[in-house]
Amino acid sequence: MHVVIASARNALRNVTGALFVGLTLAASSATVQASERLYIFTEHYPPYNASVSGEGFAHNEDQITGICTDMVKAMLARVDYDVQMKMRAWSYAYDWVQGRENHGLFCTARTDEREQLFQWVGPLASIEWTLFAAPDSDITLSTLDDAKDLRIAGYRGDVMSQYLVDQGFNVIMNTSGDVNPRRLALGQADLWVTDGLVGPLVAEDEHGITGLKPVLVFRETPMYLAISLETSPGIVADLQKALDGARSEGELDAIVARYE
CATH class of the missing domain: 3.40.190.10 (Periplasmic binding protein-like II)
Known part of the structure; x- marks a missing residue:
């Protein structure tokens, strides 16, 4: 009888141990899976x-x-x-x-x-840091310093806008760049800093504005x-x-x- 009880206890320990190992491995696997989710x-x-x-x-x-x-x-x-x-x-x-x-x-x-x-991880594509003027503007720039006294539309968190702020330019910041073509059209800004491809596309799609003038490309950056x-x-x-x-x-x- 004692032998039977001892054998049963050993079997229970083995099952319990196997169950513990299995749960541990499952938990470990779940941790690995969770760590492989990217946002x-x-x-x-x-x-x-x-x-x-x-x-x-x-x-x-x-x-x-x-x-x-x-x-x-x-x-x-x-x-x-x-x-x-x-x-x-x-x-x-x-x-x-x-x-x-x-x-x-x-x-x-x-x-x-x-x-x-x-x-x-990259590079992916590259952006051209471009200063745009309104279609009817007569602004011309030879160098970036020529824009020191002008009002430049930008937006918060944008690398081009922040660069100009750090260089002492007068940048009018918005939460989004989509409104900036309208600022040019209304005379609320003299220039708009954005990528060379993005500027004309946003101006036309968002506001029906065509003919923006790219007056200066002053830098190119890989993304x-x-x-x-x-x-x-x-x-x-x-x-x-x-x-x-x-x-x-x-x-x-x-x-x-x-x-x-």
């Missing part, structure tokens, strides 16, 4: 990133398109991560991503000022997927490898060609 943010910045609806927000990747967006999607298709992509206002997304594990933001200009704030410092470098390496693979097979060039 990727962007802004409405056509033609690089745009919501299908034309609104300034979107809740999943099917509602977001654009040159950079399609490049990021091509990269993500080559890795096995659970990805949630959302479109939000740039200043909100820029602050939200920093300090949070497995969070990223595109398309982000990689500058000296931002270099240590993120881990970087990247910026990943939070709290994210594993292994994930960043996976993403970079995937992007390099998409580039080497011609996918990125094909994406650019679709928007030309």
Whole structure:
């Protein structure tokens, strides 16, 4: 009888131990799965990133398109991560991503000022820092310094706008760049700083304004997927490898060609 009881106790211990190991492995697996979920943010910045609806927000990747967006999607298709992509206002997304594990933001200009704030995957596309004037403006610029006494429309969180602020220019900041073509038309600003492709597109689509004058291109910057410092470098390496693979097979060039 004692032998039977002892055997039963040993069997129970073995079952309990196996159950504990199984639960531990399951918990570990769940942790790994959770750590592989990526949260990727962007802004409405056509033609690089745009919501299908034309609104300034979107809740999943099917509602977001654009040159950079399609490049990021091509990269993500080559890795096995659970990805949630959302479109939000740039200043909100820029602050939200920093300090949070497995969070990223595109398309982000990689500058000296931002270099240590993120881990970087790219390059994706490049932006031309351009000063636009209203269609009927007679403003001409030879150098950036020629704009020192002029009112320049920009928006908060934008790398071009902040650069001009840091250089002592008179920048009228808004929460979004979409209103700035109207500021030019109403005479509330003399110039608008934005990307060379974005400016005319936003002016026409949002306000029906055509004929903006690009008076000066003063810088060109590559754009990247910026990943939070709290994210594993292994994930960043996976993403970079995937992007390099998409580039080497011609996918990125094909994406650019679709928007030309």
